[in-house]
Amino acid sequence: MSQITIFINDKEYKVESGQTIMQTADHLGYHIPRLCYHPKLSIEGACRVCIVEVEGVRNFVASCAYPVRDGMKIRTNTKELRQTRRDIVELILDNHPEDCHTCERNYNCELQRLAYSMGIRRRHFTGEKKHYDKDLSSEAVIRDPNKCILCGRCVRMCSEIQKVHNLTQAHRGFKTVVMPAYNMPFKESVCTACGQCINVCPTAAFLERDYTQELFEALNDKSKIKVAQFAPSVRAAIGEAFNLEPGRNMEGELVAAFRKLGFDYVFDTQFAADLTIMEEASEFLERLQSGGKLPMITSCSSAWMKCMEQFYPDLIENVSTCRSPMSMAGSLIKSYFADKIGVDPDTIYSVATMCCTAKKYEAARPELVVDGRRGVDMVVTTREMAWMIKSAGIDFLNIEKEKPDSPLGMSSGAGAIFGTTGGVMEAAIRTAYELYTGETLVDIEVEAIRGLKGVKEGKLTMDGAEIRVAVAHGLGNACQLLDIVRKEPQRYHFIEIMGCPGGCVGGGGQPYASVNAIPLDENALQKRAQALYDLDRHKTIRRSHDNPDVQKLYREFLQRPLSPVSHKYLHTHYHAKTPRGIIPRVELK
C-alpha cells in the first residue's frame, strides 16, 4: 500500500491505494448511496446505486467495486449522476409493492430511506409487479419474494458467513427469485433458522414469523397464568429499537415492561444459564474423567443445533445433551414452578423473548416435550417485543426499573455473559475449575476467548491437567473449527459454538440497524457484548454455582447435576436429519 492523490468533487486528498472508491470516500466523509454492498460480504456489484463519475472513464462506475488510482478525479454528486441513480432506484420501485404503510419494515427499510434520500417524491412509472406466494412454512423465518429487490445480500450472508448455502437466485431476468433449492419450503430446507438473512435484507423480503397478535391475545386471557423469560442479549440490544446507542443494559425496564404488558411472573433466562452451566460443566467433567466423547461441544445455540443435525451428524455424540437455557427454564416453569404455586401446568402460558429467530424453531422441537407439553409456548424476538412495548404505549425509556421474580429470576455474572461469543465457555470454566479442583478460580475473566475473532483458542490447567478450549461464532467460523475437530479429534477438550456472528448479541431477532448504521456492525456487537461484561462485573455473585437460587433448586427438586430428574427436565437428544447439508470445499460463483 502506498499514498496516492485523488480528487473527490475537485477537492484533493492523500489516501491509501488498494481500496475501492467507496471505501475511500467513506473515510473521507462522503457516503455514496448503496444497496447490494455489505462490508462483510463479497462484492456483487449488482444494484449500481453506488455509481460515481471518474474523469476519463466513459460510463459511470460502481464505486463499491472500482479501485482508486493515483490522480483519479471522482465526482459523486453531479446532476447526471443524481438523475441516473434516481432512475435506478425508481426502476426498483417500479415492480415493488406499494405497501409501505402496511409493511413490517415501515420506518426500518433501507429501500424507503434510499428512495427518500434520492429525492423520489412521485412515481413516474408503474410496471408489471411480481406475484409470488409467501413461504410461511417455517416456525421461524418467512419469505416474501414480492418484497425482494434482488440485492443478493441474503444469499451471500447464508453462504459466505453462515456457510449454510440454503439460498440461491433462481431463474433469470424479471423472473429471478431468491429461494432454497427446488423452491423447497423453508421448513423442509437446510435453513438453520438463524435469521441472519433477515438482518441483512434491506426490505421485508425476509422476516421472522410474527407472533405478536397471538401474544396480545394470550396476555388478555384471564384463564392463563402468563410467565415471561428473556435472554441476556435482549437487554443489551432492545434499547436500539428505542433509538438508544448500542450497549445500554435495559434489564430493569424490560422486567417492568413485561409486567405492564400483563405477564403474571417475570423470570430471567440468565437464571437458567447458571443452571445450564451446572449441568454442562458437570457433563464435561464426567466425560473427561470417565473417558467419554471429547471434545464436548456446547448445545445452547438453536441454529447450531439444527445445523449440527443436518451438516454434522457425525459429531452428534460430541454435543452436550444440555438443553438451552430457554428450554431449561421452560421445563422448570411447567414443573417445579407450577408445583410451587400449586397450579396445573397446563394453565401456564410460557413466553420467551429472545434475540434469536431459531429459538422459535427450538421451542417447537418434539425432542423437548416433557410429560406431553412444551416448556415454551411461544418465542418472540427482541424486535417483536420492542414493537409490542411501543404498541401498548409503554413509556419504555422512562419507566421505573423492576426486578425479576423468584424462584427463577436471580442470576450470576456468568449467566449474563452467556449472550456473547466466548461467554458460555468462560462461565463453564469458572464452574468446572472449582468443581474439579475444589479451589476457587481467582482470575475469572478469560480474555483469550473474548472478542470478535472468528475462532478463538484458550488453555487452562486444572490440577496439572491441561484443558484446551476453542470458541467459534457464526456458522461459517464453526465450520472451520469443526473441520479441525474432524481431522484432529484430540486437539481440543471443550468447544463453544454460537450460530450467529458475535453470538446471541448478533442474533437474527435483534433490532434492525438504525439509520446510517449497517446490519451486523462490529462496533454495535462489541458494545452489546460490553454491556453484558459490565453486568457481570457489577454482580457480587459471578459464578453459576454460587447462585443461591440454583443451589436451592437442586436441594428442593433436581437433587444434583446430571441426576435422573435433571436428565428428564434439563437434557435432550439429537437425530441426524435430512436434507443433509453440504459445505463446498471452494467458494462457488
Added chain:
Amino acid sequence: MIDIQPEKLGELRQFITQFQGKPYFESNLIAVLHKAQALFGYLPREAMDTIAEAMNIPTAHIWGVATFYHYFNLKPIGKFVISVCLGTACYVKGAQEVLDTLRNELHIKVGETTPDMLFTLQEARCLGACGIAPVIMINDKIYGELNSKKVVDLINQMRKSAAKG
C-alpha cells in the same frame, strides 16, 4: 409419474468420477447437468441430489445453475416437444390461432406436458422460417404454412406414430 431408474443414477455417478481429483472439479457442474438431462430427459430432483452429494456442491447452487439456463428442463417433457413460433411474422399470419388450437386439442397450457407424456407445449421467439409462417417446431423438425386443420392433422399423425411404438 416417471420412474427414476437407479441404474441411471449410477451411470451419472460414474460419469462424475472422471472429473474427481482434477483441478476446478466443481466447474464441471454444467457438463454433469447435461449428462443428467441426456439420461433422464430432464433434471429430476433425485439426479440433482446425486450430483450434490457426489460433487460436494450445495443443492441451492445446483438449482441456481439449473434454473438459469433455459436449456435445462426442470419437469419431465413429452415425447414430442412442440414449440409455437410467436415471432412477428408468424403472429401476423395467425400463430395465435395455431397456439389456441394446440391448447384446446392437447388440453394443456404453455409449459405443460400431457399426462400421457406425449406432448409438451412451448412458445418460441422467431424460429427463422418466416417465409412459411406460421410455423411450429416438433422436436427438431419445422412445419410451416399451418392452420387449425393442419395442426390437428399433425397431432393425430403423431399420436398414431406413437401408438405404433
